[in-house]
Amino acid sequence: MVGQYWCVEQLKSIAPVKTVYGWQKNNNGTSQIRRYLKLEKIKDKKAQVHEYNAVDGIALAASEFVRHGVT
Numbered sequence: 697m698v699g700q701y702w703c704v705e706q707l708k709s710i711a712p713v714k715t716v717y718g719w720q721k722n723n724n725g726t727s728q729i730r731r732y733l734k735l736e737k738i739k740d741k742k743a744q745v746h747e748y749n750a751v752d753g754i755a756l757a758a759s760e761f762v763r764h765g766v767t
Contacts, residue, residue, distance in 0.1 A: 716759055729762060730755040 707713050719725040730737060735751040 716756055724759060726752055726755050726759070729759045732762065733758060 704713055704715075716724070716726050718727045720728065727737075730751055733755060735755060737751055738745055
């Protein structure tokens with residue numbers, strides 16, 4: 697988490713940064729967008745499966761273009 701916070705602070709110095717949480721009342725949270733896009737989240741956190749490593753990143757990127765809940 698320390699690295700994540702550091703990275704966000706660095707990004708804020710060059711561009712606007714929007715925080716998206718895992719679940720939101722307006723249905724536009726990371727997990728809700730991921731389910732809407734039918735992206736499967738891996739259950740075994742220790743598994744080294746490349747196909748599942750980027751699903752949250754894809755959901756976060758898509759959240760700028762996909763709004764299936766109330767905005």
